[in-house]
Amino acid sequence: MEHIEFVGSPAPTIGVEWEFALVDKTTGELSNSAADLFEKVVAHGDPTLEQRVHRELLRNTVELVTGVCATTGDAVADLRSTLRVVSGMADEIGVDLFGAGTHPYGEWSTQQLTDAPRYAELIERTQWWGRQMLIWGVHVHVGIDRQEKVLPIVNALLAFYPHLLALSASSPMWSGTDTGYASNRAMMFQQLPTAGLPFQFSTWDQFEGFVADQKTTGIIDHINEVRWDIRPSPRLGTVEVRVCDGISTLAELGAIVSLIHCLVVDLDERWTAGTLPREMAPWLVQENKWRAARYGLDAVIITDADCTERLVTDDLADIVERLSPIAERLGCSEELASVLTIASGKGSYQRQRAVLERTGSMFDVVAAVVGELDRT
Numbered sequence: 485m486e487h488i489e490f491v492g493s494p495a496p497t498i499g500v501e502w503e504f505a506l507v508d509k510t511t512g513e514l515s516n517s518a519a520d521l522f523e524k525v526v527a528h529g530d531p532t533l534e535q536r537v538h539r540e541l542l543r544n545t546v547e548l549v550t551g552v553c554a555t556t557g558d559a560v561a562d563l564r565s566t567l568r569v570v571s572g573m574a575d576e577i578g579v580d581l582f583g584a585g586t587h588p589y590g591e592w593s594t595q596q597l598t599d600a601p602r603y604a605e606l607i608e609r610t611q612w613w614g615r616q617m618l619i620w621g622v623h624v625h626v627g628i629d630r631q632e633k634v635l636p637i638v639n640a641l642l643a644f645y646p647h648l649l650a651l652s653a654s655s656p657m658w659s660g661t662d663t664g665y666a667s668n669r670a671m672m673f674q675q676l677p678t679a680g681l682p683f684q685f686s687t688w689d690q691f692e693g694f695v696a697d698q699k700t701t702g703i704i705d706h707i708n709e710v711r712w713d714i715r716p717s718p719r720l721g722t723v724e725v726r727v728c729d730g731i732s733t734l735a736e737l738g739a740i741v742s743l744i745h746c747l748v749v750d751l752d753e754r755w756t757a758g759t760l761p762r763e764m765a766p767w768l769v770q771e772n773k774w775r776a777a778r779y780g781l782d783a784v785i786i787t788d789a790d791c792t793e794r795l796v797t798d799d800l801a802d803i804v805e806r807l808s809p810i811a812e813r814l815g816c817s818e819e820l821a822s823v824l825t826i827a828s829g830k831g832s833y834q835r836q837r838a839v840l841e842r843t844g845s846m847f848d849v850v851a852a853v854v855g856e857l858d859r860t
Contacts (some may be wrong), residue, residue, distance in 0.1 A: 485692055486695075488688075488692050490721060491629075491720070498627070499722070500559045502547065505584075505590075506582070507850055508578065514587055514837075516543040521570070521574060522767055524577070537549075546581070548563055548612070549564040554813040555816060556819045557812070562736055582730075583730050584836070585619060585655030588660070588846040589658060591626070613675045614676065622730065625717060625720060626744065637687065642760070642763075643749050645727055647803065648740065648743070649667055650776045650780050653670075653831055657836065666776070666833040670727075670773065670777040681712065684763060734857075738816075739825070740823070741819070742805075742823070749810055780831055803826055834848050835852065
């Protein structure tokens with residue numbers, strides 16, 4: 485069995501990956517224009533910019549990524565700088581950046597694949613479900629210094645899955661229909677093989693055995709093809725949280741990134757102290773994912789292994805208060821406090837529905853999401 489080396493991070497640094505759809509400025513339809521955008525990125529002649537802007541499965545998508553950052557503020561500033569340049573390039577080719585988990589009326593049949601063997605192989609294998617993946621999200625990496633901490637932290641983070649999904653939920657509409665879900669993206673993505681909730685392994689040997697079995701049976705060729713919602717990233721020395729829907733504002737992005745950063749650091753310290761809470765059973769974790777996807781900020785979630793239930797926003801208020809000292813140390817107190825702004829106001833999925841109720845137009849929903857993006 486092949487050993488998987490976890491290259492530990494000496495500090496709990498963070499990295500953020502922020503996916504956007506490209507939409508036509510006139511029609512609001514998804515636009516297969518990523519290649520044109522990347523031509524402009526290359527012509528810009530800045531190697532750092534090329535490192536910050538990535539291709540994805542479909543040609544209607546662009547991903548902005550940070551470097552390795554010490555604080556949430558650093559990550560947001562990094563993304564703001566890239567966003568300012570890339571959004572200007574998007575203007576030049578007649579498209580806008582759309583930051584939500586799904587497009588309200590996009591149709592999969594008109595979307596084109598990015599030209600890369602790994603994407604072609606994915607679609608060949610997954611067929612209809614793979615072609616349906618008109619979804620966008622935000623991924624957050626947090627550095628972990630030691631391998632033995634990684635899986636306990638991954639498992640403990642699952643208790644906070646519904647909080648993160650409810651806060652970021654932004655995909656209520658699909659193919660011209662209001663699905664009734666706050667996050668249809670979460671339900672769609674788990675249809676792919678190796679995607680969805682992680683298995684709750686207790687030892688690194690078990691994880692290595694899982695990866696070996698996946699490779700032996702041809703399910704994956706590379707560990708990166710394990711597309712769990714929360715996963716170890718051994719090469720980067722991080723835990724990667726992939727729970728969140730696409731996010732439309734830098735302020736909400738900062739709030740959610742700070743919450744993830746604080747949660748991981750808190751769990752790291754609790755592991756060291758031997759005080760991690762008892763892990764929740766997989767069936768409870770699965771139920772929480774569904775409740776958050778369905779009801780968003782109105783979800784009543786299961787908060788612990790003893791099946792205690794509570795409104796997710798009430799639980800978030802206590803979590804933010806408990807994490808406040810950690811936020812102060814990590815330099816993200818202001819951002820963490822903004823979590824309560826989302827929880828006490830309207831999430832993206834609620835704002836989108838309000839536009840649809842007011843105007844009856846999904847085009848107006850797209851315009852509203854685009855308009856929320858602060859590019860300055």
